[in-house]
Amino acid sequence: QVQLVESGGGLVQAGGSLRLSCAASGRTFSNYAMGWFRQAPGKEREFVARISRSSIRTDYADSVKGRFTISRNNAKNTVYLQMNSLKFEDTAVYYCAADKSSYGLVSADYDYWGQGTQVTVSS
16 A cells, blocks of 8 residues: 655646645555646546656656656655646646556556645636
């Protein structure tokens, strides 16, 4: 079992920045690929970014590419999502997730989820 706790969400004006953190406990953090997903009201949960176990590889949704950066610190059991140039359409609940056996791109690939943190961008 892996427990994930997100933090860092809040209210920010368009063009601003936020940094989300996701602290993991339980199993060895470095054994898991990590991802960030988001879900806006009335919409499906969507992929935002992912990072491989050793940080060698990262991938982003087209909608956030060039604005968001995913990173991880395996010594601190934490994954981050730096969000810059935020837009109104980035408003959503953001979830981090852990993938024990692959480098997942969709929700179904991930085994453990945090409770989510709300990000609200005012226009």
